[in-house]
Amino acid sequence: MTTFEPEIVALCCNWCSYAGADLAGVSRIQYPPNVRILRVMCSGRVEVGHIIRALEMGADGVLVTGCHPGDCHYISGNEQAEKAIAATKEILTVLGMEDRLSLEWISAAEGQRFGQVMTDFVERIRALGPNPMKEAKVSRGNPGDVPGRLEDLVDRTGVMYCLECGKCEATCPITRMEIAYSPMLIVEEALRDLPEELEADKGLWNCITCGLCSHRCPSGVDFLEFVRQAREVETSSCDRCAHGGVFHALAGIMANEAVSQPGRLDWVEDGMEVAEKGELLYFTGCLPYFEPVLWDVDVHPAGALGSTVRVMNHAGIVPVVMADERCCGHDLVWSGQSGTAFAELARLNVEAIKATGARRVVFTCPEGLRTFAKDYPRVLGEDAIDFELLHITQLFAELIEEGRLELPEGTDEAVPLTIQDPCRLGRHMGIVDAPRKVLDSLPGYELREMEHHGLNAHCCGTSSWLNCGTFSKRIQVERMTQAEDAGADLLVTACPKCFSHFNCTLNEPGSDDTPPKPAVEIVDISVLLSKTLGLEGGGDR
Amino acid sequence: MTKDESVLIIGGGIAGFQAALDLAAAGVQVHMVEKSPSIGGRMAQLDKTFPTNDCSICILAPKMIETYGHKNINVRTYAEVQKVSGSIGDFQVEILQKARFVYEDKCTGCGACMEKCPKKVSSEYEMGLADRRAIYFPFAQAVPRVATIDKDACIHFKTGKCLLCVKECQAGAIDHKMEDEVITVNVGAIIVATGFDVYLPYEMEEYGYGRYENVVTAMEFERIINAAGPTHGHMQRLSEDKGRPKRLAFIQCVGARDVRHDRPYCSAVCCMHSTKEAMLAREHHSDTDSWIFYTDMRAFGKGFWEYIERGERDYGINYIRGKPGEIIEDPETKDLILYYTDRETREVRALEVEMVILATALIPRADAPEVAQILGIEMDEYNFFKAPNVMMSTDTTREGVYMAGYCQKPMDIPDAVAQGSATAARAMEAMAQNPKGGTSQKEVTA
């Protein structure tokens, strides 16, 4: 048996701890050679994503060091670092890896302390044993099974049918904000066989794959497949990922069978009834990871988890929830990073579901639903999914129709609300009626449709954690303004991503010059239903 | 020349007229069967025709009257073919003469009955933009000018009461007890010329047809600018304001060249009719501006490209290559905002107009499958009647049955007229080669 030599990444701030490391060197202070120092100007620079990605890549431990509280060269960077590390710890707790991360304060004068901290951390990690990711057999990146020739891509996705009518350009919500992107242009680059231009074209990465252009394209060009595959041809990096690529890294981690998630079900509260086996399974997706990842934008979509279970319980359903549920892999699919990881995620999830005996799988997140319905069969075979897939709104609609949810009497004054059709639910899956059935049956509310709704809905502006930018924000503001124009007080979402992106924009601190935000409140459909049923205990969120 | 040559023509539109008049002039007996109460077909609904801007009804009406009045042509309106047996040279055809509840020989066409009729229904001829009564002429220039009672709408057939029309009719022409009749004719050849329907793009939500009042189809616009139309030729909007639209946008290929709606084909006439309509709008009011949004400007016929250039030069039509992504209505003004890409700057632009005219696909008649079944002929995947030999496009898959006009494939009026004549030639050839009752290729001398 070979001895385990941990690999440690130490992120050191320039002014205190990196100087401390130098001092340690000058002072010839000995510490284990397992540490690789990565200098940043301030510990505040360290993001959740950096740490998760380091662990995904097989680092056995990550040590973040900064100036002592009150000493930060940049006044309060280390306070930020403290929050980020706390959030990261939350994520790592779910993964059972919280001990592999540590935050320490080391001043420029503390050469001795630097050596000690390093030695202690190395030993601590040595005791923990190797990061299960070290032996990872799968990885995300450019998948081997996608031929790299644009010509093949053109053939596979039918883009040669493009007649250059320009309807896609005139339809695309991004083109309307930002001329840098044109669906027709990226198709032309592929048709003319110009891979370098396609790769360099920001458009390929700006596309939010909302599918509105495909929906309207008279030539039947499958832009969604084209963009998905073109991204896989063109890249394997995650440079353009939002939030430091943390979700993509998490997907990479979860693709490895050896990784378990001991904290996966920590969200289950007392009084909620869940099971390990049963007829109906609730696939929670990445919701348990949302809160810590989005700590910095003050967005809290995870309430949907509890609300969903409460409503199910209220209807007499005890859902299966899986402790070893994996990321669905959606974000890898749409960022050109399927690698071998995606197929593995699919396999693990489907096997785990089959082990529960579930015949119906319910999703809060339309991305998960779409991925199971359309992308798993691609990698697992057409018959791999032999259980029913449904969106939570479909289940709710069914329960309401069957009279299994008793809704209270309505009041005279109805609160006007409107619904955001998530692109993955509406155009990708063709589900537009279910959320409306739910909302129509809610007493005290009145549904007012936005101009763009159903299959013509505008997207929330970001997808696959890939293209957060100015146009995303503008799309979000415009979409919320449309809701306001429709006379709605509430904008109901049926997707945790839509919920997060809208709230993110609403929560931006901005400045005095920032135009006023649309006056709508974003509410998750499960939470709204749960509240209406009186199941939320009067608490916030 | 054999004196007993006769031909059945199904469809009383321009293609059918041409076939009928050629055959009749050549001494052939023609039975023309038209489903609706009047002959005339689609051309009777058009305002003008491209590329000459000839008035459509003006050039059509003489043909209608000549056809109806010709001694060798027996026109049956409000009738349908319901069974065909036999073979080339000797077909037996059963025609269902639907009861029109008005005697053709007694009705003077005075129209008094329809002034009194209390029941209003949407007029097919006016593309639903106006009402007609339960007893009606489909349009003012109808041939024959004989009233017809729409049984489905007539109050008497529902309640047994009313009969106001009977009271009003001085000619005593109305009889609610009339019954359908079946007539059998023998013919040597059959020509089918049943024309087309207009695709109504309700499902293409992005263009708001059916949702926005001022988004209309080209055929509706033809009626709106027609002097005999529902607005008496005043170009006006369908929204409550009834305002005169000064800015018009035309969108080409709506539901055509569109695989998403299973219609990849090009309707062949729309680039031209949109240009025509934009010209006519300018002629109605010289301060009208038009934009035509297209994919390929298909001005391929004789004098067509010159027509487009005239549209641009003399009528100030703005031709914009690019399909709008969507239309949004301003709920206050009922104006319409189109989003399209400007080809020069490659920016998405918004254009505000007061009316949008959709050049929607022209499609086979809804009852084409039934007609095909009755005639024993095949259709293509879109329900156009099929020519087994592409180089003989007037021939169907059944010997002795020929076809002309839009029921076969997209084409314009002159092509339909040429096909009308061509089917007449094929029918004459067929009858010469297969004299009635003959099974062999017997010679017929002139």
Next chain:
Amino acid sequence: MTEDEWEPKILVFCCNWCSYAGADLAGVARLQMPTHFRVLRVMCSGRFKPEYAFKAMEQGIDGVFVLGCHIGDCHYLEGNHRAKKRFEVLEDMMVHLGVEPGRIKIDWVSASEGVRFQAVITEFVAHIKELGPSPLGGGR
């Protein structure tokens, strides 16, 4: 009638097959032109007789224009040749009577020349306007 109010009155003979058809085509094409002319349809420009011009002008018509098929295109083989020959004689006589050149004119417009019809008519009307009332008109 004062000079200001004078509007010319012009008679145009058109042959049925070419120039009358060309005139129709101009109409169908909505080619706009002055209103001062009146078309008199004859089957062939060969039907035109010089007497008609005299008769017209003596009664106050200000200009006479004969339009036929282009030379070589005559539906009746050579009616337009005849017309042209007669016209040359007529022109000579008119000169003797003091009628300005161009007040009577012969030209050719084919069935496909709507634009040409518009052009020759517009030009002819303008020319007559320039010449003023016919000297044969007897002060109409």
Next chain:
Amino acid sequence: MRHDEEPRIGVFVCHCGSNIGGWLDVPAVAEYAGTLPYVVHSEDNLYTCAEDGLAAIRKAIKEQDLNRVIVASCTPRTHEPLFQATCEEAGLNRYLFEFVNIRDQCSWIHMSEWDAATEKAKELVRMGVAKATRLVPLDRSTAPVELVAMVLGGGITGMTAARAIANSGFEVYLVERRSVLGGLLNRLHKIWPTEESPRQLLDGLEADLEANERVHILTGTEMVDLKGFVGNFDVTLMPVEGNGDGLDLKVGTIIVATGADEMKPDGLYGYGEVEGVVTELELETMLREGNLPEIGNAVFIQCTGARGQRVTYCSRVCCMTGIKNAMELRELYPEASINVLYRDIMAYGISYEELYQRARVKGVGFIRHPKEEPPRVETGPDGKVRVTYRDVILGRDIVQDVDLVVLSTPLVQHEDAKELAQMLRVPLGQDRFFFEAHVKLRPIDFASDGIFLAGTAHGPKDIEESIVQALGAASRSLTFLKAGQVLSEPIVAVVDEDSCIGCGNCIEVCPYGAIELKEGGKRGQVAEVNPGLCKGCGTCPGACPSSSIQQLGFTDEQILAMITALANGGD
């Protein structure tokens, strides 16, 4: 006879929807008509030509005892037969009808001059009334039709037309200038969409023609003279080469199917200057003969010379020709890059759109350029052709060195078409193609009876469309051949023997030899018109010094009455 009675004229003024009524005051014209001498009835109608308008005419004739009818509406060229027939139905001789054109020649050409147009319409009606007052009833006569047809042009169109006529039981002469039948198809490689060789199509047709004894094929022959009218044409044919004997034929109808040529684009896109630049037909010849060079890449340039470059029109078939040949090259050289540079792809209808889609699937590239930025072609390095063109979507120029540039040029009328047109007395259009009687409703007729038009002589069209027109023209011919007789218009010349001086001037000017001198009259000789030969041009009255010869329907009296009405009425 009723014409001897005092005229009772009815005037019907048509709004023609808004075609007339929108541009001048129709009710005012009708009211004015009512004030004219002998007018006892006047009314205005929305559409006088529609059934209700015609009913109004019939009713007025009966109730008002009209003996003259005037319709002021559109043009006699399309509507006169209709109104004449209506008068006949009501018991009035059809020649007691007079037409006044206030639409094509008034409302439509004076759209911004309401008052002047109204005034003009009134005057035109006044002239019409003046003539109508002097109308007399006339009778039509019939003449037999020579039961033989002649087809000029032995391409696919002419061959198809000839077969249809022969199959229907009539003799037909198929006259072709070249030594072989088949026309332009002889020069094609494959025809779409059957992808068969044009020979297959032609061979079947030729076999049918040769097997039919009613078909007389005259190749290497051309028409040198034509006389006569519908039903009785006298044709003189001569061999093109040598001094062989001519052939005189009598035929009843004629079909013009003389086809078209491919434009040679000298000076465009390096044609004739740069090696490796060819036309579509030249490429088809290379394909047919199998002597194409190795091709790594090629560019097709659509609309070469068309749509404003040399000719004004779109030639309808060149897009499909280019696409067909581009696909052929892709098939022969699967690795080759084949790009089609176009302005608009004219893939109209079903099968062409399908072909266009197929070409895209096969990997043919399509690059659109605006009219203002045509491609540039020059001699490139290594014996290649350098093509520079704009890709509007990429927004930049692309420079490509290619092995072959194929120019899609329009079909154009034959150089010598004018001669034929003059011989036939039929017009050519501005685009130099034969000009049909009516663009919409008479696409294969000429204004002259008995002569018909089919195929690319009428304008660019594909094989299938040419065949349709060929069959159509056959049908139009058959209307005369099967009827066996034609009705002749009675607007012929008549002689007043009392005043005829027998000078013979009329005989000299008559192009038809319809007038002869016979014994009689005051000078011993008088002119006599053979109404069967007279075609009604009215040239003879102009030559008559004693005004003794008149043209019925266009008498001096009638014409002078119109002139007087114009000059003196009203003001």
